[in-house]
Amino acid sequence: MVTKVAAGVLGAWLVLLLGKWAGEEMYHAELHGEPSYSIEVASDEPEEEVEEVPFEELMAAADIDDGAKVFRKCSACHKVEPGANGAGPYLHGVVGRDIATADGFSYSGALSEKDGEWDVAALNGFLEKPSDWAPGTSMGFSGLNKPEDRANVIAYLDSLDD
Structure with missing residues (x-):
């Protein structure tokens, strides 16, 4: 009985580790270059004023x-x-x-x-x-x-x- 419980826990842990490893390989940011989009945040630099046309x-x-x-x-x-x-x-x-x-x-x-x-x-x-x-x-x-x-x-x- 202890063997079955230990095998279940260790098997689940192994699946979790393999899933984590596969996810890191597929979605590793450094391997894919530039992000496809970026979220702009407020900057300290003053914005350029756009001349408004009447x-x-x-x-x-x-x-x-x-x-x-x-x-x-x-x-x-x-x-x-x-x-x-x-x-x-x-x-x-x-x-x-x-x-x-x-x-x-x-x-x-x-x-x-x-x-x-x-x-x-x-x-x-x-x-x-x-x-x-x-x-x-x-x-x-x-x-x-x-x-x-x-x-x-x-x-x-x-x-x-x-």
Whole structure:
């Protein structure tokens, strides 16, 4: 009986050692060269300042076709046909339209309380981060980080109405 218990313990220990040895051979960092990715951490060196291009210049250089490509992210909830509301309001003619006035769509209180119209500045702020521009909005989209993408989408939306 003692022999069987000792053999079981020593056998399990041997399997563990062989598994450890095989794992070290397969995943030994020095043998594989450079890591395939690195995680950036904060450094003590000051970051280089990137010159920010004014949004008006981005709008002047905006590409409608690129905006249509970026708009695919929005098309799950928004339609571009007049009066065709989805989970979000239709966006045909949105540039220049008063905020929260799409026919047949029930807006959240956050947008219903906003005054003004969807001009370039308002659309830029909203598309950058909807929850910051209209706190309490029911729009779950996190926003478009790249200003070029926002300018392209606004140019695309502006091209929809004649």
